[in-house]
Amino acid sequence: xxxxxxxxxxxxxxxxxxxxxxxxxxxxxxxxxxxxxxxxxxxxxxxxxxxxxxxxxxxxxxxxxxxxxxxxxxxxxxxxxxxxxxxxxxxxxxxxxxxxxxxxxxxxxxxxxxxxxxxxxxxxxxxxxxxxxxxxxxxxxxxxxxxxxxxxxxxxxxxxxxxxxxxxxxxxxxxxxxxxxxxxxxxxxxxxxxxxxxxxxxxxxxxxxxxxxxxxxxxxxxxxxxxxxxxxxxxxxxxxxxxxxxxxxxxxxxxxxxxxxxxxxxxxxxx
Amino acid sequence: xxxxxxxxxxxxxxxxxxxxxxxxxxxxxxxxxxxxxxxxxxxxxxxxxxxxxxxxxxxxxxxxxxxxxxxxxxxxxxxxxxxxxxxxxxxxxxxxxxxxxxxxxxxxxxxxxxxxxxxxxxxxxxxxxxxxxxxxxxxxxxxxxxxxxxxxxxxxxxxxxxxxxxxxxxxxxxxxxxxxxxxxxxxxxxxxxxxxxxxxxxxxxxxxxxxxxxxxxxxxxxxxxxxxxxxxxxxxxxxxxxxxxxxxxxxxxxxxxxxxxxxxxxxxxxxxxxxxxxxxxxxxxxxxxxxxxxxxxxxxxxxxxxxxxxxxxxxxxxxxxxxxxxxxxxxxxxxxxxxxxxxxxxxxxxxxxxxxxxxxxxxxxxxxxxxxxxxxxxxxxxxxxxxxxxxxxxxxxxxxxxxxxxxxxxxxxxxxxxxxxxxxxxxxxxxxxxxxxxxxxxxxxxxxxxxxxxxxxxxxxxxxxxxxxxxxx
Numbered sequence: 001x002x003x004x005x006x007x008x009x010x011x012x013x014x015x016x017x018x019x020x021x022x023x024x025x026x027x028x029x030x031x032x033x034x035x036x037x038x039x040x041x042x043x044x045x046x047x048x049x050x051x052x053x054x055x056x057x058x059x060x061x062x063x064x065x066x067x068x069x070x071x072x073x074x075x076x077x078x079x080x081x082x083x084x085x086x087x088x089x090x091x092x093x094x095x096x097x098x099x100x101x102x103x104x105x106x107x108x109x110x111x112x113x114x115x116x117x118x119x120x121x122x123x124x125x126x127x128x129x130x131x132x133x134x135x136x137x138x139x140x141x142x143x144x145x146x147x148x149x150x151x152x153x154x155x156x157x158x159x160x161x162x163x164x165x166x167x168x169x170x171x172x173x174x175x176x177x178x179x180x181x182x183x184x185x186x187x188x189x190x191x192x193x194x195x196x197x198x199x200x201x202x203x204x205x206x207x208x209x210x211x212x213x214x215x216x217x218x219x220x221x222x223x224x225x226x227x228x229x230x231x232x233x234x235x236x237x238x239x240x241x242x243x244x245x246x247x248x249x250x251x252x253x254x255x256x257x258x259x260x261x262x263x264x265x266x267x268x269x270x271x
Numbered sequence: 272x273x274x275x276x277x278x279x280x281x282x283x284x285x286x287x288x289x290x291x292x293x294x295x296x297x298x299x300x301x302x303x304x305x306x307x308x309x310x311x312x313x314x315x316x317x318x319x320x321x322x323x324x325x326x327x328x329x330x331x332x333x334x335x336x337x338x339x340x341x342x343x344x345x346x347x348x349x350x351x352x353x354x355x356x357x358x359x360x361x362x363x364x365x366x367x368x369x370x371x372x373x374x375x376x377x378x379x380x381x382x383x384x385x386x387x388x389x390x391x392x393x394x395x396x397x398x399x400x401x402x403x404x405x406x407x408x409x410x411x412x413x414x415x416x417x418x419x420x421x422x423x424x425x426x427x428x429x430x431x432x433x434x435x436x437x438x439x440x441x442x443x444x445x446x447x448x449x450x451x452x453x454x455x456x457x458x459x460x461x462x463x464x465x466x467x468x469x470x471x472x473x474x475x476x477x478x479x480x481x482x483x484x485x486x487x488x489x490x491x492x493x494x495x496x497x498x499x500x501x502x503x504x505x506x507x508x509x510x511x512x513x514x515x516x517x518x519x520x521x522x523x524x525x526x527x528x529x530x531x532x533x534x535x536x537x538x539x540x541x542x543x544x545x546x547x548x549x550x551x552x553x554x555x556x557x558x559x560x561x562x563x564x565x566x567x568x569x570x571x572x573x574x575x576x577x578x579x580x581x582x583x584x585x586x587x588x589x590x591x592x593x594x595x596x597x598x599x600x601x602x603x604x605x606x607x608x609x610x611x612x613x614x615x616x617x618x619x620x621x622x623x624x625x626x627x628x629x630x631x632x633x634x635x636x637x638x639x640x641x642x643x644x645x646x647x648x649x650x651x652x653x654x655x656x657x658x659x660x661x662x663x664x665x666x667x668x669x670x671x672x673x674x675x676x677x678x679x680x681x682x683x684x685x686x687x688x689x690x691x692x693x694x695x696x697x698x699x700x701x702x703x704x705x706x707x708x709x710x711x712x713x714x715x716x717x718x719x720x721x722x723x724x725x726x727x728x729x730x731x732x733x734x735x736x737x738x739x740x741x742x743x744x
Contacts, residue, residue: 030735035694035735036697036698036729037727037729038730039734046738058738060735063690063691064690068677068680069677071657072664072673072677073657073660073664073665074664074678074681077677080681081681084685159640159641160640191597191641193637195636196637197719198636198637200718201634202280202598202634202635203720203722204280204284205602205635206637207724208287208293208601209597210723210724212297237727238726239724241709241724241725
């Protein structure tokens with residue numbers, strides 16, 4: 001069944017489009033997880049956007065989008081973070097994030113946290129925000145470099161991207177353009193058990209859900225699981241490591257940038 | 272019903288560790304979404320379903336927005352039909368009203384159809400304490416009554432029992448001599464034989480309701496076994512126990528809801544029995560009860576209606592959110608510790624009991640949104656669960672280490688320069704700790720994460736530090 005997102009991302013036509021002759025000016029919000037845990041995702045996102053013809057800035061003011069506070073009930077803390085982020089990013093043509101869950105926070109949830117003039121600003125701001133694969137495909141019509149004899153990968157749809165933003169076809173189309181075959185999971189629309197702080201509050205449930213996702217991914221026969229959200233990927237990678245499962249985990253930005261054969265940077269540093 | 276929601280984490284862990292019940296739930300989690308999807312595609316298609324969903328949402332919101340008016344209409348119409356209508360503010364009042372009716376009729380035996388409302392009020396225990404013999408007649412409810420257990424699912428109360436469990440239970444509880452009970456058909460036949468006696472002997476029948484219809488004072492009931500109809504029509508006294516939020520304006524509204532309900536519940540186009548109870552037997556009727564009572568429970572529902580959680584009252588009790596929730600499928604229904612499990616239960620339980628006693632339940636959600644996607648009543652369940660977490664945070668029900676941790680994190684996020692210094696330091700430490708193995712297995716403040724999984728080791732520096740270096744800053 002096709003997912004029925006509550007509100008799909010505006011189609012590119014609905015959003016303001018700079019004249020084609022000038023490069024699109026994009027603010028890259030790398031997300032805190034990529035910043036801290038896997039800089040290669042942020043670097044690959046930056047390069048992909050540049051290759052797609054954008055002028056990219058990484059605003060130095062960026063921290064966390066406020067999801068931990070929001071999802072743990074600290075709405076006032078989350079609202080202050082939302083205001084700070086909107087202030088730092090609202091002057092760019094586009095704001096692009098390599099995460100469906102953080103993009104969903106900015107697009108869907110910031111308006112729920114704010115009132116009055118801030119609410120209007122949040123709505124205007126939401127119109128400029130894109131998840132990375134959506135932006136690369138729907139706005140830039142980007143054709144990533146074709147990869148020769150790429151091994152098949154399994155794809156994990158993260159829930160927020162899938163249901164809040166309707167991201168399903170974009171990563172698959174980009175992977176197809178890059179010549180990377182995708183094996184579909186049997187239960188692609190079921191959560192992997194990460195859920196932000198859920199995984200720390202309810203580790204037994206989270207672990208069981210991760211096991212089911214890993215089993216499903218393993219059953220595809222692909223050795224690598226690709227996703228658009230680093231949170232899910234790190235949680236699955238950590239579970240697979242705990243259970244000595246050999247699967248590789250990569251963010252789609254890394255894969256499209258041609259890093260499919262290199263293991264995550266931490267391990268390469270250690271070797 | 273006694274509440275055990277405080278033990279959610281432990282009970283969920285136990286359920287995960289039991290391979291047999293985990294297997295049953297896994298099968299259910301695969302089957303139920305498929306049945307629902309097939310039913311929607313087969314009977315009208317998803318566009319038709321979406322249109323129905325919008326229609327029913329509007330009906331429910333209208334009915335709830337004018338609840339007092341429609342309850343008055345229902346009451347006067349039902350009284351005109353010869354039924355008695357009673358209102359109960361809480362569970363004890365409902366139980367007392369029912370006990371009073373049973374005592375007045377000098378009843379001994381009571382046959383019950385499935386009713387989550389009477390689970391909520393603990394009616395069976397109250398009736399038994401007063402000396403009445405109560406028999407549940409819905410097959411699932413019968414099984415758990417015999418096993419002295421509680422429902423694990425709002426539609427299929429005995430879904431946690433395997434066929435082998437039930438066979439053993441029947442052999443033990445039914446004094447019917449040597450027999451095989453080789454398959455489900457034989458077990459169902461045996462239950463039917465045992466229960467037939469109960470219907471015939473009952474002095475009072477008690478059933479639930481899927482909808483009360485304001486314009487004609489009727490009650491609608493949907494079943495697949497027909498047991499509700501036997502409870503309603505064979506004993507001389509019928510008592511319908513339900514809650515005030517079940518009322519709908521018109522019979523056509525009930526029809527619209529019915530089409531959504533059955534598809535969402537079991538993946539059928541229509542259930543085997545859909546009945547409308549119009550009141551006591553009229554002159555010339557060949558059957559039906561001599562006396563009909565409606566007992567309508569409030570139990571905090573008026574408060575919910577006036578609160579930020581009013582949308583929860585749109586629930587039509589189909590169970591689709593349970594069937595699509597990966598947390599429910601792993602934890603099992605009993606872990607939730609009260610009457611209503613799964614996403615709808617995690618919202619309702621704190622509202623109907625207390626936030627303190629149910630504090631884990633709003634957290635038992637990854638915000639994956641699958642429940643909201645399938646909910647026929649368009650209830651934003653993940654949002655309501657997050658709102659309950661806001662209440663927890665503001666009322667300091669959230670554990671102190673989480674509240675303080677979140678506040679420190681938010682404060683840091685609001686000070687970007689300091690944030691970057693702190694994260695650079697943290698990353699450098701994590702990199703050193705984990706670089707030998709590629710993963711981290713021990714780290715302060717990461718106990719929850721590390722309980723079930725390793726933490727992949729980060730690179731030596733944050734992206735922002737590297738990026739600023741590359742820009743020559």
